[in-house]
Amino acid sequence: MRRVIIGIGGVTNGGKTTLTRRLIAALPNCCVVHQDDFFKPPDQIEVGEDGFKQWDVITSIDMEAMVNTVTAWVENPVKFARSHGIAGSHPYEQQEDDEIQILILEGFLLYNHKPLAEMCSRRYYLTIPYEECKLRRSGRNYRVPDPPGLFDGHVWPMYLKHRQEMEDQGVAFVSIDGLLSKDDIFNQVYTDVCNKILNIS
Numbered sequence: 193m194r195r196v197i198i199g200i201g202g203v204t205n206g207g208k209t210t211l212t213r214r215l216i217a218a219l220p221n222c223c224v225v226h227q228d229d230f231f232k233p234p235d236q237i238e239v240g241e242d243g244f245k246q247w248d249v250i251t252s253i254d255m256e257a258m259v260n261t262v263t264a265w266v267e268n269p270v271k272f273a274r275s276h277g278i279a280g281s282h283p284y285e286q287q288e289d290d291e292i293q294i295l296i297l298e299g300f301l302l303y304n305h306k307p308l309a310e311m312c313s314r315r316y317y318l319t320i321p322y323e324e325c326k327l328r329r330s331g332r333n334y335r336v337p338d339p340p341g342l343f344d345g346h347v348w349p350m351y352l353k354h355r356q357e358m359e360d361q362g363v364a365f366v367s368i369d370g371l372l373s374k375d376d377i378f379n380q381v382y383t384d385v386c387n388k389i390l391n392i393s
C-alpha cells in the first residue's frame with residue numbers, strides 16, 4: 193500500500209477548505225485532517241499585549257493531538273477511514289499492495305510546524321492579497337467571532353510573519369493564486385497531483 197500526504201496550506205480565507213472538499217471528491221481513498229479542528233478552547237488562548245486573543249499562532253493549536261491523528265492514519269489508513277465514517281465507493285476490504293492511500297492536511301499554519309511539513313509529499317500554498325483576504329474574512333463566522341480590529345491588528349501581521357518564517361526555513365511549496373476561480377484552482381492542483389504524485393496523466 194502506498195501512502196501519500198498532501199498539504200493544502202495558505203492564508204486564512206485563501207480557499208483551502210473549498211479546494212480540499214473538491215479534491216476529496218475527486219481522489220480515490222482520500223481522508224482529510226483539518227488543522228482548525230485542533231484549536232485549543234478559548235480559555236487556553238493567550239491574550240497579547242495588543243489585547244487580542246492570539247489565535248493565529250501555532251501554540252493556539254494542539255499540534256501534538258494533530259500529529260497523533262496523522263500518525264494514526266499513517267499506521268492504518270484503512271482503519272482510519274472506517275473510524276472516521278468514510279466508506280466511499282472504494283473497496284477498502286480488498287486492498288491491493290500497490291493501492292494508493294491519500295491524506296490531505298488542510299490548515300493555515302501547516303508548514304510552520306516542521307514535523308508536519310516534512311510529512312507532506314507535496315505542499316500547496318494558497319495566497320490572496322490583503323484587500324481580498326479582509327473582505328472574505330469579514331463574511332466568515334468562526335466559532336469565536338473576530339473582535340473589531342483583529343484582522344489588521346493580529347491576523348494579517350501574523351500571516352506575514354509566518355509566511356516569512358516558512359520561506360526563511362526553505363520549505364518548498366507550490367504557490368497557488370487564490371484569486372483564480374474555484375474551478376481553475378481545483379484543475380491546477382488536481383492535474384499537478386495526478387502528474388507529480390499519482391504518476392497518471
Ligand SMILES: Nc1ncnc2c1ncn2[C@@H]1O[C@H](COP(=O)(O)OP(=O)(O)O)[C@@H](O)[C@H]1O
Nearest residue numbers: 203204205206207208209210328370372373374
Ligand atoms: N477561488 C475562489 N474565488 C472566490 N471566492 C472563493 C474562492 N475560494 C474560496 N472562496 C470563498 O472564500 C471564503 C473562504 O473560503 P475557504 O475555502 O473556507 O477558505 P479557507 O479554508 O482557506 O479559510 C468562502 O466564502 C469561499 O466560498
Ligand SMILES: NC(=O)c1ccc[n+]([C@@H]2O[C@H](COP(=O)(O)O)[C@@H](O)[C@H]2O)c1
Nearest residue numbers: 203204205228231247248300334335336
Ligand atoms: N476554528 C476556531 O475555533 C477559530 C477560533 C478563532 C479564530 N479562528 C481563526 O481561524 C483562522 C484559521 O482558519 P482558516 O484558515 O480556515 O480561516 C485563524 O485566522 C483564526 O483567527 C478560528
